[in-house]
């Protein structure tokens with residue numbers, strides 16, 4: 008797995024190459040290319056040992072494997088910092104080709120949180136970011152007055168239907184976890200901004216937005232445009248969900264007008280609403296009539312056979328089967344005798360053929376979908392293996408996740424019939440379509456404004472338009488404006504609700520998830536169009552279609568070697584990320600929602 012350093016810079020930031028320090032004249036284009044080749048080779052070689060240390064650490068957790076992974080991780084961070092600073096200097100060289108400029112920019116933007124070279128800054132940034140992350144990890148809320156940890160409270164938010172309990176969990180989590188982080192977060196922002204300036208960016212947010220093959224401001228405009236396309240669909244879903252919540256809880260808890268109370272949507276951050284599908288499910292059409300987990304059990308599938316089925320999907324499109332080492336080295340089931348990281352992931356150990364998945368697979372529907380998703384990462388990794396190191400990545404950071412999700416969207420009833428899991432007589436009729444689509448929309452459509460606003464808030468914090476004195480007000484304002492939700496109790500500037508979402512203290516850029524949600528439908532629509540699918544888009548299967556496979560491979564094979572519009576065009580024929588395919592997928596649902604919402608005063 009290629010991972011770009013997301014940790015804070017270390018003190019090694021100060022060790023700039025002596026050759027550069029002594030240079031009096033501006034470096035030439037040839038110098039820049041020589042530097043890039045040297046950096047790529049060093050990073051490639053380092054990744055080979057780093058990946059192995061990380062793999063052992065994830066599949067055999069111990070003090071020793073922690074120490075080994077941390078040791079190599081620190082080396083990688085130092086390399087990334089050094090190369091980013093050096094790349095910033097070469098960026099001024101005369102006569103650079105577009106490709107050289109692009110490779111230099113990749114190195115300059117490889118760090119998520121750059122520290123300035125001021126003595127002590129890197130250490131302080133590193134300490135702050137570690138502290139914030141572990142505070143989040145240790146965070147607790149309460150339920151009926153008893154402490155409850157992060158993963159348990161998340162699960163309880165999904166299942167509780169008691170508005171007082173939901174409010175208690177929401178408020179305690181946000182008060183306990185977010186509020187204490189405010190000062191540290193503000194300090195972290197100012198150090199990272201100084202680092203970003205040294206690398207030649209206006210601020211850290213501008214640096215994050217510079218990873219998309221276009222000027223930083225144009226990228227912000229692009230995300231706004233995509234949101235404007237899909238907002239009408241979100242508005243209908245919001246309106247319908249609010250009505251159902253009003254019916255369930257009554258006016259005192261959830262009025263039938265205005266914003267929705269954030270804690271009623273089945274998720275701590277109201278980011279995905281699938282957990283309250285039972286509340287919104289339409290009468291009689293909510294149930295599909297089969298469960299993939301039951302089908303797998305009935306046909307005697309074990310975890311390995313499930314992965315073989317996933318491989319079969321890609322083989323049917325013409326992709327070469329997985330190498331024997333995949334089967335020998337992957338962690339497909341949880342080992343009996345040791346601690347491992349069960350969170351599913353896909354790995355590429357040698358940047359070539361040593362691809363693996365790491366899962367604790369159970370025979371159920373979720374894991375069947377996850378297998379298809381993770382293998383998408385593996386086939387992508389293998390497809391782009393022949394490029395230099397900097398290009399061993401998705402076309403932009405939305406692409407990698409979108410590939411896996413796009414393939415997961417392809418697990419339609421038609422596909423299940425083709426692989427012999429579902430009896431053709433049991434294919435749900437068209438009357439089940441709204442149930443199928445609504446269940447998908449509660450997660451995928453509901454997520455869109457949330458996926459957008461996390462970085463809207465952060466971009467504002469980094470560029471200073473949201474000062475520390477307005478952290479809470481700006482956060483609540485964006486949540487209301489984009490998601491149409493409000494906290495269950497009023498908030499003030501002693502709070503810091505943004506900090507109660509992992510990716511803020513964890514410093515993980517978030518727009519990638521927004522892009523992935525949109526892109527997966529563009530990929531899906533393109534595949535179905537190429538396959539000549541005639542029915543409703545959400546029922547489409549292109550299983551076994553080699554022509555689709557060849558086009559998909561043309562995009563995957565490019566990795567990050569070309570600007571993302573070129574990669575997108577290779578598969579879909581389009582050069583722009585857009586919400587139109589998502590709208591086409593959900594068109595029957597949007598029409599149905601409109602009917603349901605008739606006579607209601609939608610909006611907030």
Ligand SMILES: [Zn+2]
Nearest residue numbers: 380384408411
């Ligand atoms: Zn993934």
